[in-house]
Amino acid sequence: MLDGKRILLIVPGGIAAYKSLELARLLGRAGVRVLAILTEAGAKFVTPLSLAAITGEKVYSDLFSLTDESEMGHIRLAREADLIVVTPATADILAKMAHGIANDLATTALLASDKPVMAAPAMNVRMWEHPATRANMETLAARGVRIVGPGAGELACGEMGEGRLAEVEDILAAITDFFASGQPLTGRHAIVTSGPTHEPLDPVRFIGNRSSGKQGHAIATALAGLGARTTLISGPVAEPDPPGVETVHTETAIEMRDAVRAALPADIAVMAAAVADWRAKEPAPTKIKKGEGEAPKLELVENPDILAEISRSGNARPGLVIGFAAETENVVANGAAKREAKGCDWIVANDVSAAGGVFGSDKNTVHLIRAGATEDWPAMTKTEVATRLADAIAAHFAAAS
Numbered sequence: 473m474l475d476g477k478r479i480l481l482i483v484p485g486g487i488a489a490y491k492s493l494e495l496a497r498l499l500g501r502a503g504v505r506v507l508a509i510l511t512e513a514g515a516k517f518v519t520p521l522s523l524a525a526i527t528g529e530k531v532y533s534d535l536f537s538l539t540d541e542s543e544m545g546h547i548r549l550a551r552e553a554d555l556i557v558v559t560p561a562t563a564d565i566l567a568k569m570a571h572g573i574a575n576d577l578a579t580t581a582l583l584a585s586d587k588p589v590m591a592a593p594a595m596n597v598r599m600w601e602h603p604a605t606r607a608n609m610e611t612l613a614a615r616g617v618r619i620v621g622p623g624a625g626e627l628a629c630g631e632m633g634e635g636r637l638a639e640v641e642d643i644l645a646a647i648t649d650f651f652a653s654g655q656p657l658t659g660r661h662a663i664v665t666s667g668p669t670h671e672p673l674d675p676v677r678f679i680g681n682r683s684s685g686k687q688g689h690a691i692a693t694a695l696a697g698l699g700a701r702t703t704l705i706s707g708p709v710a711e712p713d714p715p716g717v718e719t720v721h722t723e724t725a726i727e728m729r730d731a732v733r734a735a736l737p738a739d740i741a742v743m744a745a746a747v748a749d750w751r752a753k754e755p756a757p758t759k760i761k762k763g764e765g766e767a768p769k770l771e772l773v774e775n776p777d778i779l780a781e782i783s784r785s786g787n788a789r790p791g792l793v794i795g796f797a798a799e800t801e802n803v804v805a806n807g808a809a810k811r812e813a814k815g816c817d818w819i820v821a822n823d824v825s826a827a828g829g830v831f832g833s834d835k836n837t838v839h840l841i842r843a844g845a846t847e848d849w850p851a852m853t854k855t856e857v858a859t860r861l862a863d864a865i866a867a868h869f870a871a872a873s
Protein backbone atom coordinates (compact mmCIF):
# COMPACT_ATOMS: atom_id res chain seq x y z
CA MET A 473 0.00 0.00 0.00
CA LEU A 474 2.73 2.47 0.96
CA ASP A 475 5.43 1.04 -1.28
CA GLY A 476 6.73 3.60 -3.76
CA LYS A 477 4.86 6.57 -2.22
CA ARG A 478 6.67 9.84 -1.61
CA ILE A 479 6.13 11.74 1.62
CA LEU A 480 7.47 15.15 2.51
CA LEU A 481 7.97 15.01 6.29
CA ILE A 482 8.09 18.40 7.98
CA VAL A 483 9.60 18.35 11.47
CA PRO A 484 9.01 21.55 13.48
CA GLY A 485 10.47 22.30 16.91
CA GLY A 486 8.58 20.46 19.62
CA ILE A 487 9.59 18.12 22.40
CA ALA A 488 7.97 15.24 20.44
CA ALA A 489 10.18 15.91 17.37
CA TYR A 490 12.25 12.82 18.19
CA LYS A 491 9.18 10.67 17.43
CA SER A 492 9.37 11.84 13.80
CA LEU A 493 12.56 9.78 13.54
CA GLU A 494 10.62 6.65 14.45
CA LEU A 495 7.86 7.59 11.98
CA ALA A 496 10.46 8.14 9.23
CA ARG A 497 12.00 4.74 10.06
CA LEU A 498 8.64 2.92 9.87
CA LEU A 499 7.70 4.72 6.64
CA GLY A 500 11.07 3.82 5.10
CA ARG A 501 10.59 0.20 6.10
CA ALA A 502 7.18 0.24 4.36
CA GLY A 503 8.85 1.35 1.12
CA VAL A 504 8.07 5.08 1.32
CA ARG A 505 10.60 7.57 0.03
CA VAL A 506 10.78 10.18 2.79
CA LEU A 507 12.18 13.64 2.13
CA ALA A 508 12.43 15.70 5.28
CA ILE A 509 12.41 19.40 6.04
CA LEU A 510 13.74 20.22 9.50
CA THR A 511 12.84 23.70 10.74
CA GLU A 512 15.37 25.80 12.64
CA ALA A 513 13.52 25.04 15.89
CA GLY A 514 13.19 21.38 14.91
CA ALA A 515 16.98 21.16 14.64
CA LYS A 516 17.19 22.05 18.35
CA PHE A 517 15.43 18.76 19.13
CA VAL A 518 16.75 16.34 16.48
CA THR A 519 19.84 16.63 14.33
CA PRO A 520 19.81 16.79 10.53
CA LEU A 521 22.32 13.95 10.62
CA SER A 522 20.02 11.49 12.41
CA LEU A 523 17.12 12.37 10.09
CA ALA A 524 19.38 11.97 7.03
CA ALA A 525 20.68 8.63 8.32
CA ILE A 526 17.15 7.29 8.80
CA THR A 527 15.66 8.58 5.55
CA GLY A 528 18.78 7.95 3.48
CA GLU A 529 18.18 11.36 1.88
CA LYS A 530 19.57 14.83 2.21
CA VAL A 531 17.65 16.82 4.82
CA TYR A 532 16.43 20.27 3.79
CA SER A 533 16.32 23.18 6.14
CA ASP A 534 17.51 26.46 4.65
CA LEU A 535 15.18 28.37 2.35
CA PHE A 536 17.98 30.56 1.09
CA SER A 537 20.58 27.90 0.38
CA LEU A 538 21.57 28.47 -3.23
CA THR A 539 22.69 24.89 -3.81
CA ASP A 540 19.44 23.50 -2.47
CA GLU A 541 17.53 25.99 -4.62
CA SER A 542 19.24 24.79 -7.77
CA GLU A 543 19.06 21.11 -6.80
CA MET A 544 15.55 21.07 -5.43
CA GLY A 545 13.68 24.29 -4.64
CA HIS A 546 10.80 24.44 -2.19
CA ILE A 547 8.26 24.25 -5.02
CA ARG A 548 9.78 21.03 -6.29
CA LEU A 549 10.00 19.54 -2.81
CA ALA A 550 6.29 20.14 -2.36
CA ARG A 551 5.33 19.14 -5.91
CA GLU A 552 7.02 15.76 -5.82
CA ALA A 553 5.27 14.52 -2.69
CA ASP A 554 2.11 12.40 -2.66
CA LEU A 555 1.42 13.61 0.87
CA ILE A 556 2.93 16.19 3.23
CA VAL A 557 3.05 15.16 6.89
CA VAL A 558 3.71 17.77 9.59
CA THR A 559 4.75 16.24 12.90
CA PRO A 560 4.89 17.39 15.64
CA ALA A 561 2.55 20.16 14.44
CA THR A 562 3.22 22.89 16.98
CA ALA A 563 0.80 25.74 17.73
CA ASP A 564 3.25 27.97 15.86
CA ILE A 565 3.34 26.06 12.56
CA LEU A 566 -0.44 25.44 12.66
CA ALA A 567 -0.98 29.20 13.05
CA LYS A 568 1.40 29.90 10.15
CA MET A 569 -0.36 27.29 7.99
CA ALA A 570 -3.78 28.75 8.82
CA HIS A 571 -2.67 32.28 7.96
CA GLY A 572 -0.49 31.54 4.94
CA ILE A 573 2.75 32.75 6.53
CA ALA A 574 5.81 31.58 4.61
CA ASN A 575 8.95 32.65 6.42
CA ASP A 576 11.10 29.52 6.23
CA LEU A 577 11.50 26.51 3.96
CA ALA A 578 8.84 24.40 5.74
CA THR A 579 6.10 27.04 5.66
CA THR A 580 7.04 28.15 2.13
CA ALA A 581 6.82 24.55 0.88
CA LEU A 582 3.41 24.20 2.57
CA LEU A 583 2.10 27.42 1.02
CA ALA A 584 3.50 26.57 -2.41
CA SER A 585 1.82 23.17 -2.44
CA ASP A 586 -1.57 21.89 -3.53
CA LYS A 587 -0.80 18.39 -2.22
CA PRO A 588 -2.79 16.78 0.59
CA VAL A 589 -1.49 17.69 4.04
CA MET A 590 -1.69 15.72 7.29
CA ALA A 591 -0.79 17.31 10.62
CA ALA A 592 -0.27 15.61 13.99
CA PRO A 593 -0.61 18.39 16.59
CA ALA A 594 1.41 18.35 19.81
CA MET A 595 1.47 21.15 22.35
CA ASN A 596 0.59 22.15 25.89
CA VAL A 597 -3.11 21.65 26.71
CA ARG A 598 -3.73 25.38 27.26
CA MET A 599 -2.23 26.20 23.88
CA TRP A 600 -4.38 23.48 22.29
CA GLU A 601 -7.52 24.82 23.96
CA HIS A 602 -6.77 28.49 23.28
CA PRO A 603 -9.42 30.12 21.02
CA ALA A 604 -6.65 31.11 18.58
CA THR A 605 -5.59 27.47 18.11
CA ARG A 606 -9.25 26.35 17.97
CA ALA A 607 -9.91 28.86 15.16
CA ASN A 608 -6.73 27.82 13.32
CA MET A 609 -7.71 24.14 13.53
CA GLU A 610 -11.17 24.94 12.17
CA THR A 611 -9.61 26.89 9.27
CA LEU A 612 -7.21 24.06 8.47
CA ALA A 613 -9.89 21.35 8.69
CA ALA A 614 -12.15 23.44 6.41
CA ARG A 615 -9.29 23.53 3.91
CA GLY A 616 -9.07 19.75 3.97
CA VAL A 617 -5.97 19.32 6.16
CA ARG A 618 -6.19 15.90 7.79
CA ILE A 619 -5.64 16.05 11.53
CA VAL A 620 -4.32 13.08 13.54
CA GLY A 621 -4.74 13.34 17.32
CA PRO A 622 -3.68 14.84 19.61
CA GLY A 623 -4.03 12.31 22.41
CA ALA A 624 -4.70 13.04 26.08
CA GLY A 625 -2.44 12.26 29.01
CA GLU A 626 0.54 13.62 30.84
CA LEU A 627 2.30 16.30 28.78
CA ALA A 628 6.00 17.13 28.67
CA CYS A 629 5.31 20.29 30.70
CA GLY A 630 3.90 18.17 33.54
CA GLU A 631 0.27 19.16 32.97
CA MET A 632 -2.47 16.66 32.14
CA GLY A 633 -4.84 16.99 29.20
CA GLU A 634 -5.12 16.98 25.44
CA GLY A 635 -2.04 17.91 23.47
CA ARG A 636 0.14 14.78 23.34
CA LEU A 637 1.37 13.81 19.90
CA ALA A 638 -0.67 10.88 18.57
CA GLU A 639 1.14 7.54 18.86
CA VAL A 640 3.54 6.98 15.96
CA GLU A 641 1.60 3.81 15.07
CA ASP A 642 -1.61 5.88 14.83
CA ILE A 643 0.04 8.42 12.53
CA LEU A 644 1.29 5.55 10.38
CA ALA A 645 -2.22 4.04 10.34
CA ALA A 646 -3.70 7.41 9.28
CA ILE A 647 -1.15 7.62 6.45
CA THR A 648 -1.94 4.04 5.38
CA ASP A 649 -5.69 4.81 5.48
CA PHE A 650 -5.11 7.93 3.42
CA PHE A 651 -3.44 5.95 0.66
CA ALA A 652 -5.89 3.04 0.97
CA SER A 653 -9.13 4.97 0.93
CA GLY A 654 -8.22 8.63 0.79
CA GLN A 655 -9.47 9.15 -2.74
CA PRO A 656 -12.58 6.96 -3.12
CA LEU A 657 -14.31 9.53 -5.37
CA THR A 658 -11.50 9.76 -7.92
CA GLY A 659 -12.98 9.78 -11.43
CA ARG A 660 -16.33 11.16 -10.23
CA HIS A 661 -17.64 14.66 -10.95
CA ALA A 662 -19.55 16.53 -8.24
CA ILE A 663 -21.58 19.72 -8.63
CA VAL A 664 -22.28 21.68 -5.45
CA THR A 665 -24.41 24.83 -5.19
CA SER A 666 -23.77 27.15 -2.26
CA GLY A 667 -24.75 30.49 -0.76
CA PRO A 668 -27.76 32.71 -1.44
CA THR A 669 -28.98 34.17 -4.70
CA HIS A 670 -29.53 37.89 -5.19
CA GLU A 671 -32.55 38.86 -7.27
CA PRO A 672 -32.35 42.49 -8.45
CA LEU A 673 -35.17 44.97 -7.86
CA ASP A 674 -33.25 47.80 -9.51
CA PRO A 675 -29.51 48.36 -10.20
CA VAL A 676 -28.73 48.76 -6.47
CA ARG A 677 -31.35 46.73 -4.54
CA PHE A 678 -31.98 43.02 -4.43
CA ILE A 679 -33.97 40.29 -2.66
CA GLY A 680 -31.60 37.95 -0.84
CA ASN A 681 -31.28 35.84 2.29
CA ARG A 682 -28.89 35.16 5.15
CA SER A 683 -27.11 32.10 3.72
CA SER A 684 -23.33 32.40 4.24
CA GLY A 685 -22.25 29.58 1.91
CA LYS A 686 -20.20 28.00 4.71
CA GLN A 687 -21.96 24.63 4.51
CA GLY A 688 -21.93 24.34 0.70
CA HIS A 689 -18.31 25.46 0.45
CA ALA A 690 -17.31 22.94 3.15
CA ILE A 691 -19.07 20.16 1.19
CA ALA A 692 -17.21 21.10 -2.01
CA THR A 693 -13.90 21.01 -0.07
CA ALA A 694 -14.74 17.61 1.46
CA LEU A 695 -15.73 16.07 -1.89
CA ALA A 696 -12.57 17.38 -3.56
CA GLY A 697 -10.62 15.96 -0.60
CA LEU A 698 -12.02 12.51 -1.47
CA GLY A 699 -10.78 12.88 -5.04
CA ALA A 700 -13.94 14.08 -6.82
CA ARG A 701 -13.54 16.66 -9.59
CA THR A 702 -15.70 19.29 -7.98
CA THR A 703 -17.54 22.24 -9.54
CA LEU A 704 -18.82 24.70 -6.95
CA ILE A 705 -21.54 27.05 -8.18
CA SER A 706 -21.66 29.82 -5.65
CA GLY A 707 -24.00 32.73 -5.07
CA PRO A 708 -22.60 35.98 -3.64
CA VAL A 709 -20.71 35.04 -0.44
CA ALA A 710 -17.77 36.24 1.62
CA GLU A 711 -16.25 32.73 1.73
CA PRO A 712 -13.05 32.34 -0.33
CA ASP A 713 -13.01 29.95 -3.30
CA PRO A 714 -11.94 26.54 -1.89
CA PRO A 715 -8.56 25.30 -3.18
CA GLY A 716 -8.69 22.38 -5.60
CA VAL A 717 -12.30 23.18 -6.59
CA GLU A 718 -13.50 24.87 -9.78
CA THR A 719 -15.69 27.73 -8.57
CA VAL A 720 -18.27 29.44 -10.78
CA HIS A 721 -19.65 32.72 -9.41
CA THR A 722 -23.30 33.51 -9.99
CA GLU A 723 -25.75 36.08 -8.71
CA THR A 724 -29.35 35.16 -9.55
CA ALA A 725 -31.26 31.86 -9.47
CA ILE A 726 -31.41 31.82 -13.26
CA GLU A 727 -27.64 32.29 -13.54
CA MET A 728 -27.15 29.52 -10.97
CA ARG A 729 -29.49 27.19 -12.88
CA ASP A 730 -27.68 27.90 -16.15
CA ALA A 731 -24.29 27.24 -14.50
CA VAL A 732 -25.56 23.92 -13.10
CA ARG A 733 -26.81 22.90 -16.56
CA ALA A 734 -23.46 23.90 -18.10
CA ALA A 735 -21.53 21.84 -15.51
CA LEU A 736 -23.39 18.59 -16.35
CA PRO A 737 -22.81 15.68 -16.72
CA ALA A 738 -22.03 14.79 -13.12
CA ASP A 739 -22.16 11.78 -10.83
CA ILE A 740 -23.07 13.75 -7.72
CA ALA A 741 -25.15 16.90 -7.21
CA VAL A 742 -25.41 18.53 -3.80
CA MET A 743 -27.75 21.49 -3.88
CA ALA A 744 -26.89 23.40 -0.72
CA ALA A 745 -27.68 26.89 -2.02
CA ALA A 746 -30.49 28.92 -0.47
CA VAL A 747 -32.04 29.88 -3.78
CA ALA A 748 -34.51 32.79 -3.64
CA ASP A 749 -37.94 31.39 -4.42
CA TRP A 750 -39.07 34.54 -6.22
CA ARG A 751 -37.60 37.32 -8.34
CA ALA A 752 -38.98 40.68 -9.41
CA LYS A 753 -41.02 40.26 -12.59
CA GLU A 754 -39.49 43.36 -14.11
CA PRO A 755 -36.47 44.81 -12.26
CA ALA A 756 -36.39 48.60 -12.71
CA PRO A 757 -33.68 49.64 -15.20
CA THR A 758 -32.78 52.69 -13.07
CA LYS A 759 -32.74 53.23 -9.31
CA ILE A 760 -36.26 53.46 -7.87
CA LYS A 761 -36.59 56.87 -6.18
CA LYS A 762 -38.52 57.54 -3.02
CA GLY A 763 -40.84 60.52 -2.64
CA GLU A 764 -42.48 60.01 -6.02
CA GLY A 765 -45.96 59.04 -4.88
CA GLU A 766 -46.83 55.74 -3.14
CA ALA A 767 -44.35 53.06 -2.05
CA PRO A 768 -43.59 50.83 -5.07
CA LYS A 769 -45.47 47.54 -5.37
CA LEU A 770 -43.35 44.51 -6.14
CA GLU A 771 -44.63 41.98 -8.61
CA LEU A 772 -42.82 38.70 -8.10
CA VAL A 773 -42.53 35.60 -10.27
CA GLU A 774 -41.34 32.18 -9.17
CA ASN A 775 -37.74 31.17 -9.82
CA PRO A 776 -36.87 27.84 -11.41
CA ASP A 777 -36.37 25.09 -8.82
CA ILE A 778 -32.84 23.94 -9.63
CA LEU A 779 -32.97 20.86 -7.39
CA ALA A 780 -36.31 19.67 -8.81
CA GLU A 781 -35.11 20.31 -12.35
CA ILE A 782 -31.86 18.38 -11.94
CA SER A 783 -33.67 15.52 -10.15
CA ARG A 784 -35.91 15.08 -13.17
CA SER A 785 -33.39 15.63 -15.92
CA GLY A 786 -33.68 12.14 -17.44
CA ASN A 787 -30.45 10.86 -18.94
CA ALA A 788 -28.56 13.91 -17.69
CA ARG A 789 -29.57 13.20 -14.06
CA PRO A 790 -26.54 12.70 -11.80
CA GLY A 791 -26.47 9.26 -10.12
CA LEU A 792 -26.91 10.80 -6.67
CA VAL A 793 -28.88 14.02 -6.16
CA ILE A 794 -28.90 15.55 -2.68
CA GLY A 795 -30.97 18.51 -1.54
CA PHE A 796 -31.09 20.54 1.63
CA ALA A 797 -34.25 21.41 3.48
CA ALA A 798 -34.16 24.55 5.56
CA GLU A 799 -37.01 24.18 8.03
CA THR A 800 -38.17 26.03 11.10
CA GLU A 801 -40.64 23.38 12.37
CA ASN A 802 -41.39 19.63 11.88
CA VAL A 803 -37.90 19.40 10.43
CA VAL A 804 -37.82 15.66 9.59
CA ALA A 805 -41.43 15.39 8.34
CA ASN A 806 -41.09 18.48 6.14
CA GLY A 807 -37.68 17.29 4.92
CA ALA A 808 -39.09 13.87 3.94
CA ALA A 809 -41.99 15.54 2.11
CA LYS A 810 -39.51 17.78 0.28
CA ARG A 811 -37.49 14.72 -0.80
CA GLU A 812 -40.59 13.24 -2.43
CA ALA A 813 -41.77 16.53 -3.91
CA LYS A 814 -38.42 17.41 -5.47
CA GLY A 815 -37.53 13.88 -6.61
CA CYS A 816 -34.01 13.88 -5.12
CA ASP A 817 -32.35 10.85 -3.51
CA TRP A 818 -31.31 12.29 -0.15
CA ILE A 819 -32.31 15.35 1.82
CA VAL A 820 -30.15 16.94 4.48
CA ALA A 821 -32.74 18.61 6.69
CA ASN A 822 -31.68 21.32 9.10
CA ASP A 823 -33.36 23.51 11.63
CA VAL A 824 -32.95 27.14 10.63
CA SER A 825 -35.26 28.54 13.31
CA ALA A 826 -33.80 31.33 15.40
CA ALA A 827 -33.23 28.74 18.18
CA GLY A 828 -31.22 26.59 15.75
CA GLY A 829 -28.96 29.59 14.97
CA VAL A 830 -27.64 28.03 11.74
CA PHE A 831 -27.28 30.94 9.33
CA GLY A 832 -23.77 32.36 9.41
CA SER A 833 -22.83 30.13 12.34
CA ASP A 834 -20.18 27.40 12.27
CA LYS A 835 -22.50 24.78 13.79
CA ASN A 836 -25.27 22.71 12.27
CA THR A 837 -27.68 20.02 13.49
CA VAL A 838 -28.95 17.94 10.60
CA HIS A 839 -30.92 14.81 9.72
CA LEU A 840 -29.95 12.75 6.68
CA ILE A 841 -33.17 11.53 5.07
CA ARG A 842 -32.96 8.72 2.50
CA ALA A 843 -35.68 6.43 1.15
CA GLY A 844 -36.95 4.59 4.23
CA ALA A 845 -34.19 5.65 6.65
CA THR A 846 -33.41 8.81 8.57
CA GLU A 847 -30.20 9.41 10.50
CA ASP A 848 -30.21 12.09 13.20
CA TRP A 849 -26.72 13.54 13.43
CA PRO A 850 -25.58 15.24 16.63
CA ALA A 851 -24.75 18.98 16.61
CA MET A 852 -21.40 19.41 14.88
CA THR A 853 -19.48 22.01 12.93
CA LYS A 854 -20.37 22.61 9.30
CA THR A 855 -16.96 21.17 8.38
CA GLU A 856 -17.81 17.97 10.26
CA VAL A 857 -21.23 17.77 8.56
CA ALA A 858 -19.42 18.14 5.22
CA THR A 859 -16.87 15.42 6.02
CA ARG A 860 -19.58 13.03 7.17
CA LEU A 861 -21.77 13.72 4.15
CA ALA A 862 -18.82 13.23 1.78
CA ASP A 863 -18.01 9.92 3.53
CA ALA A 864 -21.66 8.82 3.14
CA ILE A 865 -21.51 9.73 -0.57
CA ALA A 866 -18.29 7.72 -0.99
CA ALA A 867 -19.87 4.76 0.85
CA HIS A 868 -22.90 4.98 -1.46
CA PHE A 869 -20.72 4.70 -4.57
CA ALA A 870 -18.55 1.97 -3.00
CA ALA A 871 -21.70 -0.10 -2.26
CA ALA A 872 -23.09 0.49 -5.77
CA SER A 873 -19.94 -0.61 -7.61
Ligand code: CTP
Pocket residue numbers: 665725743744745746747748749775776777778779780794795796797798799810
Ligand atom coordinates in the same frame (compact mmCIF):
# COMPACT_ATOMS: atom_id res chain seq x y z
N1 CTP B 1 -33.72 24.78 -4.24
C1 CTP B 1 -33.35 24.96 -5.56
N2 CTP B 1 -33.95 25.92 -6.32
C2 CTP B 1 -34.92 26.69 -5.79
C3 CTP B 1 -35.31 26.53 -4.43
C4 CTP B 1 -34.68 25.56 -3.68
O1 CTP B 1 -32.47 24.24 -6.06
N3 CTP B 1 -35.50 27.61 -6.53
C5 CTP B 1 -33.10 23.71 -3.47
C6 CTP B 1 -32.19 24.17 -2.38
O2 CTP B 1 -30.85 24.29 -2.82
C7 CTP B 1 -32.33 23.02 -1.38
C8 CTP B 1 -33.75 22.56 -1.57
O3 CTP B 1 -34.11 23.01 -2.86
O4 CTP B 1 -31.48 21.94 -1.71
C9 CTP B 1 -34.75 23.02 -0.56
O5 CTP B 1 -34.79 24.40 -0.44
P1 CTP B 1 -35.74 25.12 0.67
O6 CTP B 1 -35.55 26.58 0.55
O7 CTP B 1 -35.54 24.50 1.99
O8 CTP B 1 -37.15 24.69 0.20
P2 CTP B 1 -38.10 25.34 -0.81
O9 CTP B 1 -38.15 24.49 -2.01
O10 CTP B 1 -37.74 26.77 -1.03
O11 CTP B 1 -39.47 25.22 -0.05
P3 CTP B 1 -40.10 26.16 1.10
O12 CTP B 1 -39.42 27.51 0.94
O13 CTP B 1 -41.51 26.14 0.78
O14 CTP B 1 -39.76 25.50 2.39
